[in-house]
Each structure stands twice: as C-alpha cells, then as structure tokens.
Amino acid sequence: MQVTRQADYAIRAIYYLATLGPNKRAATSQIAKQQHIPPSFLAKIISQLSVAGLLHTSRGARGGVTLARNPEDITMLDVVESIDGPIQLNECVTDSHGCIFQDECPMRDLWCDIQDILVKRLQNTTFADFVKPQ
Secondary structure, rough: OOOHHHHHHHHHHHHHHHHHOOOOEEOOOHHHHHHHOOHHHHHHHHHHHHHHHEEEEEEEOOOOEEEEEOOOOEEEHHHHHHOOOOOOOOHHOOHHOOOOHHHHHOHHHHHHHHHHHHHHHHHHHEEHHHOOOO
C-alpha cells in the first residue's frame, strides 16, 4: 500500500495552513510554492478538501484558502480518506466473501489487524500534533 501522491499533497497543504495559525488565509499559489505542489494539481486537491469540509475557499483580492476546522480537529485519516476514499489494505478486510478462501484464509486476520492499526493511528493523529505552539 502506498499513499497516493494526491493524498500526500493534500496532507502537505493542510499542514501548511495549520502552521499559519488560526483563521489565516493563504493563496493556492503560495501553498503550491511553499510545499512544492504543481499548482494545477493543487487546485483539484483544494476542491476535494473543500467538499469534504476540511477547507474554506474564497475568491477575490482578499480570497484564499483557510482551514474549516482547527488543526486538532483534522486527522490524517480525514485527509487521506477525503482524497483516496476508505483505506482498504486488501479486499478481504471489508468483504470476506470476495475471496475464494473466505473466512478460512490464515492471512485475513493479519490483514484486518494491520488495517485496524493503521486506521486508528491515522485517526488519532491530528495536524495539531505537527504544529509547534506559538
């Protein structure tokens, strides 16, 4: 499993906004430059994060992008799943009937445990964990 480049860019964009402080806006061009994200790719990501309720966007001279929630209320899981959808290490984790071995597979429990650990870790990690107090 590998986090997609799009999810990685989304994480970097949210992180950058979290470091700016409460209610601070940034232009998408500023985020793209600071986080080394192709601007055209970032526009699509910003749109997805906005639809997911993680960002607010506004146009115009005083426009830009802001976090829709406080950094302590945005988890890594929120961001990854808003871009890539639900985490699924193996198809059998969510649908044991999708495998010819079904519940008799000796590896299914391992896949389920690993996915549970990963999801819980991402769910328990917020962007406040990465931002140093001012």
